[in-house]
Amino acid sequence: MATQNPARPRRRGHDPESVLSIAVSVFNERGYDGTSMEDLARALGVTKSAIYYHVPGKEQLLARALDRALDGLFAMVTDPRAAAGPAIDRLEFVVRQSVRILVDRLPYVTLLLRVRGNSATEQAALERRREFDRFIAHLVKQAAAEGSIRADVDPALVTRLLFGAVNSITEWYHPSRGATADDLANTLLTITLDGLRTPTP
Amino acid sequence: MATQNPARPRRRGHDPESVLSIAVSVFNERGYDGTSMEDLARALGVTKSAIYYHVPGKEQLLARALDRALDGLFAMVTDPRAAAGPAIDRLEFVVRQSVRILVDRLPYVTLLLRVRGNSATEQAALERRREFDRFIAHLVKQAAAEGSIRADVDPALVTRLLFGAVNSITEWYHPSRGATADDLANTLLTITLDGLRTPTP
DNA sequence: GTGTTTACCGAACATTCGGTCAGTTGACAA
DNA sequence: TTGTCAACTGACCGAATGTTCGGTAAACAC
Numbered sequence: 208m209a210t211q212n213p214a215r216p217r218r219r220g221h222d223p224e225s226v227l228s229i230a231v232s233v234f235n236e237r238g239y240d241g242t243s244m245e246d247l248a249r250a251l252g253v254t255k256s257a258i259y260y261h262v263p264g265k266e267q268l269l270a271r272a273l274d275r276a277l278d279g280l281f282a283m284v285t286d287p288r289a290a291a292g293p294a295i296d297r298l299e300f301v302v303r304q305s306v307r308i309l310v311d312r313l314p315y316v317t318l319l320l321r322v323r324g325n326s327a328t329e330q331a332a333l334e335r336r337r338e339f340d341r342f343i344a345h346l347v348k349q350a351a352a353e354g355s356i357r358a359d360v361d362p363a364l365v366t367r368l369l370f371g372a373v374n375s376i377t378e379w380y381h382p383s384r385g386a387t388a389d390d391l392a393n394t395l396l397t398i399t400l401d402g403l404r405t406p407t408p
Numbered sequence: 409m410a411t412q413n414p415a416r417p418r419r420r421g422h423d424p425e426s427v428l429s430i431a432v433s434v435f436n437e438r439g440y441d442g443t444s445m446e447d448l449a450r451a452l453g454v455t456k457s458a459i460y461y462h463v464p465g466k467e468q469l470l471a472r473a474l475d476r477a478l479d480g481l482f483a484m485v486t487d488p489r490a491a492a493g494p495a496i497d498r499l500e501f502v503v504r505q506s507v508r509i510l511v512d513r514l515p516y517v518t519l520l521l522r523v524r525g526n527s528a529t530e531q532a533a534l535e536r537r538r539e540f541d542r543f544i545a546h547l548v549k550q551a552a553a554e555g556s557i558r559a560d561v562d563p564a565l566v567t568r569l570l571f572g573a574v575n576s577i578t579e580w581y582h583p584s585r586g587a588t589a590d591d592l593a594n595t596l597l598t599i600t601l602d603g604l605r606t607p608t609p
Numbered sequence: 610g611t612g613t614t615t616a617c618c619g620a621a622c623a624t625t626c627g628g629t630c631a632g633t634t635g636a637c638a639a
Numbered sequence: 640t641t642g643t644c645a646a647c648t649g650a651c652c653g654a655a656t657g658t659t660c661g662g663t664a665a666a667c668a669c
Contacts, residue, residue: 371576402603
């Protein structure tokens, strides 16, 4: 025994991880329903049936991808920095963290944000996502109650628009060229907290 | 002749317009690729083949829906109020108008924003949309050049985030209950131009 | 009444879908 | 050299897909 490296180099071929990674990128290009197993096989450089050696099926690929996005988001919710202190500070932390997770797990979160509930898998993901959204909405409401954000706007509406901007990152962000997650978060928080307008003298 | 009302009551059955309207709402529920002609038929209360009496096919339904969204957006671009005056005022007009069109033509714009370019129809729509996006980006850049918006943020990034918030409306807005298009635009412009934060004394 | 048009149905079409399975390949251990 | 086994192929399945087509019932025109 012990002739084999525990993290063996996998000389050739795929594993469940590489299949998932490539599958998710194709899902994001063509949409989940618009992607056939044949499309995935082509992207992987194998035949359709080879995919079933690594993963149980198409819907399991989706389920694993969505979990990867949701686990990241919920890890942040349970962070102590999201639970104590002034609501406005916790909100800023959550926004910053959301942007980071969104960028770190871009393909997975992108897929999550496009889910419409067509199957039990998608509905379960949608429900977890709604739970996350409720958490954010509660935070904004608290910040309003504490007087940290202006009183002439509806907190529920603010939540939607704020995270509309955050989530839009999946629609246009390309990690290769351009800003870092921190750049994005800084710009986003500057705009939404302090406003774009320059003071008119 | 003249025995027929020019706006005849259409005693029974569908017409291309009602088919499009219902089809788009189903497309938005399940996604275009996730919607079968059988799904549409069920929603229309007819058989699959009846649909082909009114419209040439599934992709034509998509094309007509996308045009309806894009025509609205481009009508605004050619409005004189979007072409003259301080860039910051024109930007505010365009944001306000975008929200209005988005709400007025909610299902059509929703469909447009989910297009990924899977067919020639989708690619053509994407190209028209990109043209619209370039117009907005140019406006923000001008507002920055005129010193009307803060200089410490990247105008391109501002454009993405601003219209990320605008476009997110399709993800959560329900016209029945809740705010009007003007409410949405007011809140959105208040946040992004003046900021959420209350001044700390 | 008769003929025409409108709006539809039911059956079938070729194709594509996700998925299965018996068998093959090639790297490795002994 | 032989045997093992992970990784894969190719042929195939039943179901679902978008679309076509011959027929038809009801409303209309005359």
